[in-house]
Amino acid sequence: MTDHLDVAELQRRLAEFAAARNWQPYHTPKNLVAALSVEASELVEIFQWLTPEESARVMDDPESAHRVRDEVADVLAYLLQLCEVLGIDPLAALDAKIDRNERRFPAP
Numbered sequence: 001m002t003d004h005l006d007v008a009e010l011q012r013r014l015a016e017f018a019a020a021r022n023w024q025p026y027h028t029p030k031n032l033v034a035a036l037s038v039e040a041s042e043l044v045e046i047f048q049w050l051t052p053e054e055s056a057r058v059m060d061d062p063e064s065a066h067r068v069r070d071e072v073a074d075v076l077a078y079l080l081q082l083c084e085v086l087g088i089d090p091l092a093a094l095d096a097k098i099d100r101n102e103r104r105f106p107a108p
Contacts, residue, residue, distance in 0.1 A: 007091060011084045014077055029085055036078040043071040 018024055046067055047055050059065040083090045 007080065011080050014081050015084065018081070027081060027085060029082060032078055032082040032085060036075060036082060039071060039074040039078055043068070043075060046071065 018027055046064065047058065050058065058068055080090065082088075083093075
């Protein structure tokens, strides 16, 4: 389904989408971080009052699963756009962070 997609391709599609609508002037780091925060909060809202057990089953309900997928997509879209604007390779950043965490929190 998404085997052909990669981060660079998604960033290109997001940039083209924004350019076609002349949204680039609004895609500043500050605005993108604010939008990312809002979208992350909308994802939190889905889970806010669920029990741990209910949250583990959230994808079992088609309506809630759809909402979760949409909010995850929104969070990822803004994060990828932020990385593009700031010149961050998100996969390299994550790889480096995992390396640091492995050193910081060694397995017993």
